[in-house]
Amino acid sequence: MRPFQYTKVNDASAAVQAVSANANSQFLAGGTNLIDLMKEDVACPVELVDITRLNLTQISTVAESGNLSIGALAKNSDTANHPVVRQNYPLLTQAILAGASGQIRNMATNGGNLNQRTRCSYFYDTAMPCNKRELGSGCGALEGINRYHAIFGWSEQCVAVYPSDMAIALAALDAIVQVQRADGTQRTIAFADYHRLPENNPEKDNSLNPGELITAIELPTNNFADRSYYLKVRDRSSYAFALVSVAAALEMDGNQIQQARVAMGGVAHKPWRALEAEEFLTGKTATAANFQAAAEAEMRQAKPLEHNQFKVELGKRIIARALMQAMNDGRA
Amino acid sequence: MTETGKPIDRVDGRLKVTGAAKYAAEYNQPQMAYAFPVRSTIANGTIASVDTNAALQSPGVLMVLTHENAPRLKALDPQELSQAGGRLGENLVPLQDGRVHYFGQFIGVVVAETYEQARHAAGLVRVAYAEEKPAIDFETELLKGFRPETAQGQPAQLNTGQAAPLLAAAPVKIERTYTTPTENHHPMELHSTIAIWEGANKLIVHESTQSVMTVRAVVAYFFSLKPENVRVLAPYIGGGFGSKGNPWTNIVLAVMAGQAVNRPVKLVITRHMMQTNVGRRSETKQQVALGAGSDGKLAVMRHHNNSYSNLTQYFERSGSPTEVLYSAPLREITYQVARLNIGASTFVRAPGDAPGSFALESAMDELAYELKIDPVEFRVINHTTTDPLSKLPYSSEHLIECYRTGAEKFGWARRKQQPRQTRDGRYLVGYGTAAATYPASRASASARVRLAADGRVIVQSATLDLGTGTYTIMAQTAADALGVSVERIAVEIGDSDLPPAPVSARSITTASVLPAVLAACEMLRKDLMQLATADAKSKLNGVNPAEIIFSDAKFFARSDRSKSDSYSDILRRNNKTALEACTTAMPASGSGLGAPGASCILAPTDSEENSDAQKYSFHSFGAQFAEVRVDEDLGLIRVKRFTTVHDVGRIMNEKTARSQIIGSVTYALGETLMEETLFDKRFGNPVTRTLADYHVPVNLDVPPIDVHFIGKPDPHISPIGARGLGEIASVGVAAAVANAVFNATGKRIRDLPITPDKLL
Amino acid sequence: MRIRLRRRRFGQLLIVGTVMTTVGNWMKRSIAQTSSPASPISSSQSNGVNVALSVNGTFHSLTLEPRVTLLDALREHIGLTGSKKGCDHGQCGACTVLMDGRRVLSCLTLLATCEGSDVTTIEGLAQGDDLHPMQAAFIKHDGFQCGYCTPGQICSAIAVLNEAHNGEVSYVTTDVRQEPRSVQLSDDEIRERMSGNICRCGAYPNIVAAIREVHTGEAEAQSWQFAGETETAMFDALEMRTE
Known part of the structure; x- marks a missing residue:
C-alpha cells in the first residue's frame, strides 16, 4: 500500500471538490473493497477523502414520488434490516444478506457496494495481465482460468464479472442512483445505465464521472413484495461470491404475470437484466413450464468461455427456480 | 476417578478465550524492524537484473537483500542437515542465486522501520528475468516424470505389472480413474517469525512451527551456530496441518534479515504466500483396478498413483491405504511423479491416505454396486486382521466394530441399495460409507518433571500443541502418574531448550510424548518414595515399595492407610526445594522420526515392548458414514450429518479427542466439496490467490458430526x-460423501472437489 | 558481500504521555493516555494522522501513518495482540472486533477513520477474573483448538446475539418481512451468521453449541460416547482415588 494523504471532510460539497481536484484521489467509505485493493497495490490513490462522517445515511420515503431513498453511506446491514426495506423490498434485504459476512455488511456502505470492483484474480494480481487494471496489458482470464467469468456481454478486452449481490436486486427493482456532480449539482442515473459492459474500456466499471459522488439510491414503489426471491449458487454455502445468482420478482394479476423482473449476478460485467425472460413471462401464467421457457429464452444468447460453460445450464435452472421460489414465499 | 480420559476443559482454554495466548508474531521487541519478502513473478528462469533503488529510497527502508547482496549461507547438503536433525520443506536456500523455480518464490527481502513501509517498498523492487517456459501442465509433465524407487526407506513400487493377469481372470472387476486437486493447508495463523540476534553467535527465534527442534537445527545449520545457541519458541501456534512441519524459506529469510540489520526482525508472510511458499498437497491422478469373485472376495487390487513434486524427494503416497486395507492376495501399487515449476509438495493432514482413500474407497463402493452387495458387508467380507504386506498382525485392530457401531449409530439399515430412491422435498437423499486407516507412528521423545516442595509440578518437553490438546493431556497423564490434581500441574512446551520431542506431525505426539511424561513421573515418584522409605521420620520408613500406593500428593501403605507421607513433607524433611526427573522414552520400533539422541535418562522398557515392533504392524482404523442432500437442479450438496467411529487406542481426553475428530472430518469436507488450487498453465501462478478464492469450509457448511x-x-x-488421532478422521470422508452422492443421484463423481458444476 | 544499511528513521515506541517532535521525515508515534489536541482535519503522509479512540475503556491517542489499519495499530502499536491477523483482506474474520457495539473487521478499517470510536477487543470482554459468558461457553464446549480464530469468533458471537436481540434477519431466515423483534436463532441461523469467521481446525459444531447455550440461557451437557467398554484407568494404584 502506497503512502497517501488522508483528508477528512464533513459535507458532500467538500468531498466532491477534494476528489475532483485530484485525479488520483478517491473517496473512502466502508473501505471493505478499497483497502483490500490498496493492500494489493491494485488501487493506488495518493489521497483518500474520508466521507464516512457525511450525513448520507438516512433511509426515508421521498414525499413526492413515494420512492424509498436509501442513503449512500447507510451500512448494508442497516439497509437490509430497515423495517420499510424488509416490508416493501424484501428482495433487497435477501440480496444484501446473501453477500459477504455480518462484519463486512456492518462496514460496507450502499454506495460503496455499487462501486465494488471485480474479484477477477487476474485483476487482483499485479504480476498478471489485466486491461481493467492496466489498459493494453491484455486480458489474463480470456485464455486463462475463467470459471468465475462472464457469459454475457464480455469483450476480448475483459471477461470479468461484477461481484455485488445487492446490486442485482437493485437492477431488478429499477433503482435510481442519485449523484452529486463535481460542480455541486445533482443528477440521476437509471440503474440499468449505472454499470457498463467492458467493450474497449474495461477500466471503467460504471458511468460515474471523476469526482462524482453517489448520495442516495432510490427504490420506486412496486407490487413485488409478495412475490420476490434472491437465489445464489456458490462454491460453499456462505461467505463466497456467486457462481450465478438471480433476483426474481413477479407482479401477479390472479394467475397471470403482470410484470416480471429477473436480474442475474455472476454472469456479466454488470448486473444482467434478463430482459428476454421478462418479456417472455409478461402476460403468461406462473407455471414451471413457463419459467423454464423464459430461462431458456434468456440463456440462448450466452457465450461461455472455456471453464464456465456450466453457467449456461446453471443459469437456466436458477432462473426457473428463483421464479418458482418467488411465487412460493421462498420455498422451492 | 482418574484424570486420564476425562473430558476436562483445555488447561490453556482461558488463555485462548481471553486473547492472552501469544503466538509467534506477538513478541514485539524494542528496536524491532519489519521484513517483507519480494516474490518472483515468473515460474521458471533466472533473474537478469534487480533494481532496488526505488525501494531503498522509500521512507523507512533499512535494507534490501537480494541474491546480489545477501550473505552467503552454508551450502545445503540435505544429508548433513538431516544428520543434524534438520529438514526443509523445499531444498532451496533463499537469495543464494538468481534461479527461479516457481511463481512467488522469495527472491528478496525488504527491511524497514514499519510493516507498512516494508510492504510498500517490496513492491518497488524492479526485477528483470530471463524467462523460460514453465512446466505447469500435470498431464504433459507426467509423461516425462519419474518413478521413485523408495519412499521413507521402503521400496516405492510394489508388484509392478503383476495385477494384469489376475484382473483379466476376475469374474467381477472395475477399473476407474480418480483425481484430486492441489490443496493448500491454510492454518489460520500466517507463518510468522521474530528473529532476535543476541550478538554474533546467539539467536532467539519466535516461530510458528510444528517442531521447534527442527527449526533450531535448520537455523543452526545455515548460520553455522551451535544448536544450543539457538532457542526456538512456539508455546502457541495457530494451526499447522503440515505446513509448519518443515521449515520453509521464510524462516531463513527472517534470520538473515535480522543479522543484516543487527536488530530484531519480524517477518509475517501474507495469505498469498501461504498459497505459494509453504507447501501444498499435490494434485493426484489415481487409477484403481479391483477384481473380485462373485462371492465378493477381492482377488486383486491395483493402485497406480500420479502426483507432482519439486525441490524435494517428497511425493504424495496415495497408495498408502491400499497397503493396509482388505485381504486381497495380490496388490500392485505404483507411483509416477511429475516435476513441475510449482513450489514443493509436502504433507498435508492425512498425507497419502486422504486422497488415496478417496480413490480406493470410491472404487470399493463402485465394486460393491457391481456385486450388488451392501458396501459395509463388502468391506467386512474382505477384512484383514494382518498387515497384507508385512503379514504381521495389527497391534490392536477393531475395524469391524467400527463398521458395526457406525452402521448402528448412523442408521445405515435405512439405506436403499439402489440410487435415487429417497427424496426429501426437492432434495435427493443418499447414504455413503468408507473405511479409514492411518499409520500409528511413535518416535523417541523426552520429558522432564519437577516437583516443588509447595506441591506444584512442572512438566516440560519440546513438543507442541497445535490445538490438539497436548498441554491438557500431558497434565492429565502427569496427574495420574504422580497422584496430584491437574490444577497443580503446569505444562511447558514449545521451547527448544526443553527436553527434545519429535515434530508434531503424522499424529505422533500423543503416542510419543506421553510415554516420556509417564516415565519421567514414575522415575520421580520412585525417587521420592525412596526418600520416604529410607527416612526414619517417615511413617513409611521401611515399608516395601511394592506395598506403597499414591494419591492426593501423598504415599500410603496399601495395607494400612494411616501410614502416609505427603510429597511436600518428604521434600521438606530432606531439605529439598524440588525433585526432578528427566527421561527419554524410546518407542518399540526405535523410529528415526524422533529427536536425535537421548538427552535424558532412557526410560526403562521391558523386553516385550521392544520386540513388539518386529511382531506387530501399527495402524489405526475407522469407519465413516455420510448423509447428503443433493439439490440436483442447482448442483448443491449439503452434508446433512456425519457419523465417524475410530479405533485409535486409549483416549486421553474425550473432549479434546472428539474435537480432533470433528476437525479432521471438517478439514476433509473442505477437500471433498470446495478446496482446489488452480494454476494458470501459461504463467504458473495460482489463480486461487487468497481465502476469497481458495474456499475452505465455513460454519454453515458443517453438519452435526457424531463421534464414537x-x-x-x-x-x-x-x-x-x-495412538494419535489428529488425522485418521480425514481419511475416507471424501469417498463417504461421494458414495452418498452416488446413492442419492446415481451420479458418480470421481474428480474432487464436488462443486456445483460437476453435479449439473 | 554488499550490504547497504541505511537509517532514515527510527521507530522507537514512545511510552505513555511523551510527545515526540517531528523533524523532517521522521515519523511521530506515540501512545498517550492524555487527551489529544484537536485532530488535524488533513495531514500529510509524512506527518501522520492523530487519532484518539477508546479501546476496552482505555483512552488512546496515536499518531500514525494513515495507511495503518486498526488491526495493525492494535497489534503493533497499542500492544493488544488478541485480535488476530489471519488473512489481512477481509476473508477470514480473525480480526473481528466490536466497534461502537457492532462487529467489524479491523484489518479493513484504517485507524485514521476511528477517531472517537469505542473499540472492544477480546481483551476487553472479561471483568477481572470473571469471563464473559461467551468465553466460558467456548471453553466448556471446546469451541476452538489452536485458538487463533477464537478472539474473532467470540467477538462475532457476542454481536450475533445482539443482532438477534435487535430482530435482524439473515439469508437463511425464511420470512424477512416479519416485524423486527428479538428472534430465537436456529442452529442454521447461528451457522449462517457465524460464517464470516473461519475456523480451520474445524470447531464449528462446538462453536454452535457454545453460542446456543449462551443464546438460550440453558446449560447443555455434552454427550461423550464410547462404542464399547472403555478402559481409561492406567494405574492400579489409582483405584483408591475413586473412594
Missing part, C-alpha cells in the same frame, strides 16, 4: 496404549 471411539488401549504401542 472404540476406546481400547493398544497394548503394544506404549505402556499408555494411546
Whole structure:
C-alpha cells in the first residue's frame, strides 16, 4: 500500500471538490473493497477523502414520488434490516444478506457496494495481465482460468464479472442512483445505465464521472413484495461470491404475470437484466413450464468461455427456480 | 476417578478465550524492524537484473537483500542437515542465486522501520528475468516424470505389472480413474517469525512451527551456530496441518534479515504466500483396478498413483491405504511423479491416505454396486486382521466394530441399495460409507518433571500443541502418574531448550510424548518414595515399595492407610526445594522420526515392548458414514450429518479427542466439496490467490458430526496404549460423501472437489 | 558481500504521555493516555494522522501513518495482540472486533477513520477474573483448538446475539418481512451468521453449541460416547482415588 494523504471532510460539497481536484484521489467509505485493493497495490490513490462522517445515511420515503431513498453511506446491514426495506423490498434485504459476512455488511456502505470492483484474480494480481487494471496489458482470464467469468456481454478486452449481490436486486427493482456532480449539482442515473459492459474500456466499471459522488439510491414503489426471491449458487454455502445468482420478482394479476423482473449476478460485467425472460413471462401464467421457457429464452444468447460453460445450464435452472421460489414465499 | 480420559476443559482454554495466548508474531521487541519478502513473478528462469533503488529510497527502508547482496549461507547438503536433525520443506536456500523455480518464490527481502513501509517498498523492487517456459501442465509433465524407487526407506513400487493377469481372470472387476486437486493447508495463523540476534553467535527465534527442534537445527545449520545457541519458541501456534512441519524459506529469510540489520526482525508472510511458499498437497491422478469373485472376495487390487513434486524427494503416497486395507492376495501399487515449476509438495493432514482413500474407497463402493452387495458387508467380507504386506498382525485392530457401531449409530439399515430412491422435498437423499486407516507412528521423545516442595509440578518437553490438546493431556497423564490434581500441574512446551520431542506431525505426539511424561513421573515418584522409605521420620520408613500406593500428593501403605507421607513433607524433611526427573522414552520400533539422541535418562522398557515392533504392524482404523442432500437442479450438496467411529487406542481426553475428530472430518469436507488450487498453465501462478478464492469450509457448511471411539488401549504401542488421532478422521470422508452422492443421484463423481458444476 | 544499511528513521515506541517532535521525515508515534489536541482535519503522509479512540475503556491517542489499519495499530502499536491477523483482506474474520457495539473487521478499517470510536477487543470482554459468558461457553464446549480464530469468533458471537436481540434477519431466515423483534436463532441461523469467521481446525459444531447455550440461557451437557467398554484407568494404584 502506497503512502497517501488522508483528508477528512464533513459535507458532500467538500468531498466532491477534494476528489475532483485530484485525479488520483478517491473517496473512502466502508473501505471493505478499497483497502483490500490498496493492500494489493491494485488501487493506488495518493489521497483518500474520508466521507464516512457525511450525513448520507438516512433511509426515508421521498414525499413526492413515494420512492424509498436509501442513503449512500447507510451500512448494508442497516439497509437490509430497515423495517420499510424488509416490508416493501424484501428482495433487497435477501440480496444484501446473501453477500459477504455480518462484519463486512456492518462496514460496507450502499454506495460503496455499487462501486465494488471485480474479484477477477487476474485483476487482483499485479504480476498478471489485466486491461481493467492496466489498459493494453491484455486480458489474463480470456485464455486463462475463467470459471468465475462472464457469459454475457464480455469483450476480448475483459471477461470479468461484477461481484455485488445487492446490486442485482437493485437492477431488478429499477433503482435510481442519485449523484452529486463535481460542480455541486445533482443528477440521476437509471440503474440499468449505472454499470457498463467492458467493450474497449474495461477500466471503467460504471458511468460515474471523476469526482462524482453517489448520495442516495432510490427504490420506486412496486407490487413485488409478495412475490420476490434472491437465489445464489456458490462454491460453499456462505461467505463466497456467486457462481450465478438471480433476483426474481413477479407482479401477479390472479394467475397471470403482470410484470416480471429477473436480474442475474455472476454472469456479466454488470448486473444482467434478463430482459428476454421478462418479456417472455409478461402476460403468461406462473407455471414451471413457463419459467423454464423464459430461462431458456434468456440463456440462448450466452457465450461461455472455456471453464464456465456450466453457467449456461446453471443459469437456466436458477432462473426457473428463483421464479418458482418467488411465487412460493421462498420455498422451492 | 482418574484424570486420564476425562473430558476436562483445555488447561490453556482461558488463555485462548481471553486473547492472552501469544503466538509467534506477538513478541514485539524494542528496536524491532519489519521484513517483507519480494516474490518472483515468473515460474521458471533466472533473474537478469534487480533494481532496488526505488525501494531503498522509500521512507523507512533499512535494507534490501537480494541474491546480489545477501550473505552467503552454508551450502545445503540435505544429508548433513538431516544428520543434524534438520529438514526443509523445499531444498532451496533463499537469495543464494538468481534461479527461479516457481511463481512467488522469495527472491528478496525488504527491511524497514514499519510493516507498512516494508510492504510498500517490496513492491518497488524492479526485477528483470530471463524467462523460460514453465512446466505447469500435470498431464504433459507426467509423461516425462519419474518413478521413485523408495519412499521413507521402503521400496516405492510394489508388484509392478503383476495385477494384469489376475484382473483379466476376475469374474467381477472395475477399473476407474480418480483425481484430486492441489490443496493448500491454510492454518489460520500466517507463518510468522521474530528473529532476535543476541550478538554474533546467539539467536532467539519466535516461530510458528510444528517442531521447534527442527527449526533450531535448520537455523543452526545455515548460520553455522551451535544448536544450543539457538532457542526456538512456539508455546502457541495457530494451526499447522503440515505446513509448519518443515521449515520453509521464510524462516531463513527472517534470520538473515535480522543479522543484516543487527536488530530484531519480524517477518509475517501474507495469505498469498501461504498459497505459494509453504507447501501444498499435490494434485493426484489415481487409477484403481479391483477384481473380485462373485462371492465378493477381492482377488486383486491395483493402485497406480500420479502426483507432482519439486525441490524435494517428497511425493504424495496415495497408495498408502491400499497397503493396509482388505485381504486381497495380490496388490500392485505404483507411483509416477511429475516435476513441475510449482513450489514443493509436502504433507498435508492425512498425507497419502486422504486422497488415496478417496480413490480406493470410491472404487470399493463402485465394486460393491457391481456385486450388488451392501458396501459395509463388502468391506467386512474382505477384512484383514494382518498387515497384507508385512503379514504381521495389527497391534490392536477393531475395524469391524467400527463398521458395526457406525452402521448402528448412523442408521445405515435405512439405506436403499439402489440410487435415487429417497427424496426429501426437492432434495435427493443418499447414504455413503468408507473405511479409514492411518499409520500409528511413535518416535523417541523426552520429558522432564519437577516437583516443588509447595506441591506444584512442572512438566516440560519440546513438543507442541497445535490445538490438539497436548498441554491438557500431558497434565492429565502427569496427574495420574504422580497422584496430584491437574490444577497443580503446569505444562511447558514449545521451547527448544526443553527436553527434545519429535515434530508434531503424522499424529505422533500423543503416542510419543506421553510415554516420556509417564516415565519421567514414575522415575520421580520412585525417587521420592525412596526418600520416604529410607527416612526414619517417615511413617513409611521401611515399608516395601511394592506395598506403597499414591494419591492426593501423598504415599500410603496399601495395607494400612494411616501410614502416609505427603510429597511436600518428604521434600521438606530432606531439605529439598524440588525433585526432578528427566527421561527419554524410546518407542518399540526405535523410529528415526524422533529427536536425535537421548538427552535424558532412557526410560526403562521391558523386553516385550521392544520386540513388539518386529511382531506387530501399527495402524489405526475407522469407519465413516455420510448423509447428503443433493439439490440436483442447482448442483448443491449439503452434508446433512456425519457419523465417524475410530479405533485409535486409549483416549486421553474425550473432549479434546472428539474435537480432533470433528476437525479432521471438517478439514476433509473442505477437500471433498470446495478446496482446489488452480494454476494458470501459461504463467504458473495460482489463480486461487487468497481465502476469497481458495474456499475452505465455513460454519454453515458443517453438519452435526457424531463421534464414537472404540476406546481400547493398544497394548503394544506404549505402556499408555494411546495412538494419535489428529488425522485418521480425514481419511475416507471424501469417498463417504461421494458414495452418498452416488446413492442419492446415481451420479458418480470421481474428480474432487464436488462443486456445483460437476453435479449439473 | 554488499550490504547497504541505511537509517532514515527510527521507530522507537514512545511510552505513555511523551510527545515526540517531528523533524523532517521522521515519523511521530506515540501512545498517550492524555487527551489529544484537536485532530488535524488533513495531514500529510509524512506527518501522520492523530487519532484518539477508546479501546476496552482505555483512552488512546496515536499518531500514525494513515495507511495503518486498526488491526495493525492494535497489534503493533497499542500492544493488544488478541485480535488476530489471519488473512489481512477481509476473508477470514480473525480480526473481528466490536466497534461502537457492532462487529467489524479491523484489518479493513484504517485507524485514521476511528477517531472517537469505542473499540472492544477480546481483551476487553472479561471483568477481572470473571469471563464473559461467551468465553466460558467456548471453553466448556471446546469451541476452538489452536485458538487463533477464537478472539474473532467470540467477538462475532457476542454481536450475533445482539443482532438477534435487535430482530435482524439473515439469508437463511425464511420470512424477512416479519416485524423486527428479538428472534430465537436456529442452529442454521447461528451457522449462517457465524460464517464470516473461519475456523480451520474445524470447531464449528462446538462453536454452535457454545453460542446456543449462551443464546438460550440453558446449560447443555455434552454427550461423550464410547462404542464399547472403555478402559481409561492406567494405574492400579489409582483405584483408591475413586473412594
